[in-house]
Amino acid sequence: MTTNDDNRVSVLGLGAMGSALASALVRAGYHTTVWNRSAARADALVAQGTAAARTAGDAVRASRVVVACLLDGASVHEVLDPLAGDLAGRTLVNVTTTTPAEARELADWAAAAGIEYLDGGIMAVPAMIGQPGSSILYSGSREAFDRYKAILDLWGASEYFGDDAGLASLYDLALLASMYVMFAGFMHGAAMVAPAGVSAREFAGRAAPWLTAMTGGFDGFGAIVDGGDYSVEGQQSLEFSDLSHIIATSAEQGISTEVIGMVQRLIQRQIDNGHGKEGFARIIESIKAPG
Incomplete structure (x- = not known):
């Protein structure tokens, strides 16, 4: 059963994502305190029922659970270093985008100050928060994850990756890397057909089912990579995978060959x-050992 303290959550940082997190808390009935450097950012949330703190310190002291959704790792330190004493004994859920190394450093800083630390990687855009398809990856304090899972699940499906605070960030950034390279591939294809009068939306209609079908090959690739035997029968060989014809056609269409040239x-x-x-x-192996 939740205690009065467990029903209080503070959110630091009211960009689009921080505002979405705070709004979901208010809708679920949590006593939510918010803070942002630009105080006017809190106005819409106050209208929903949040309490706006005058300072970050006031926000920290208002709740046992403090959610940081700031610009970057440096901004987390800038805001919270002066408040380490106030944060001691509380739980810090940091969903600011950081590198794994920054997440681990923040976890060490928190441990030294007596702060319970949970790091999160948000796999969603703000409009998805609290909706199907939203997921957030966590690592760090298992105790914090279990104790506040009801809060975490308000934002999306929550998954715990272990006590290494950098793992959630690592998975987050690795998945985003896959996404951006895929998006770049789509943009390259759209640029190839554009000179023929094909709209990007028309191309998207053909690309989406094709690319979705191709993701079925991920598991097989994963098994081969994990097994370390790239000579397994049934694979398309590297020689057969030569992309010279795609590069030549791209050049003929008058577009950059950077994306496909990289592959x-x-x-x-x-x-x-x-x-x-x-x-x-x-x-x-080329990616593992660049050069």
Whole structure:
């Protein structure tokens, strides 16, 4: 059963994401205190029922659970370093985007100050918070994750990755890396067909089901990479995967070849090292050992 203290949450940082997190808390009946450097950012949330703190210190002291959704790791220190004493004995849930190293450093800082620390990587845009498809990855204090899971689940499906505070950030950024490279591939394809009078939306209608079907190959690639044997039968070889024709057509269409050229370089490096008969999954070795 939640205590009165457990029903109080403070949110520091009211950008689009911080505001979405705070709004979800208010809708669920939590006594929510918010703070932002630009105080006017709190006006819409106050109209919903939040309490606006005059200072970050006031916000910290108002709740046992403090959520930081700030610009970056440096801003977390800038705001919270002077408040380490006030944070002692409280739980800090940091969903600010940081590198794994920054998350681990913040966890060490928190431990030294007697602050319970949980790091989060938000796999959603603000409009998705509290909606199906939103998920947030966590690492750090298992006790904090279990104790406040009801709060965490308000924002999206919550998953715990272990006591290494950097793991949530690592997974978050790795998944985003996959997404952005995929998006760049779509943009390249759209640019290729544009000179032929094909709209980007028309191309999207064909690309979406195709790319969705191709993601079914991830598990097989993963098994090959984990097994370390790139000569498994049934794979498309690196030699067969030569992308010269795509690069040539892109150039003929008058567009940049940077996106597809990057993939070709990863392939060619392994061919040059004598692995041309092996499968496409081997390009991960080019990524692991760049140069």
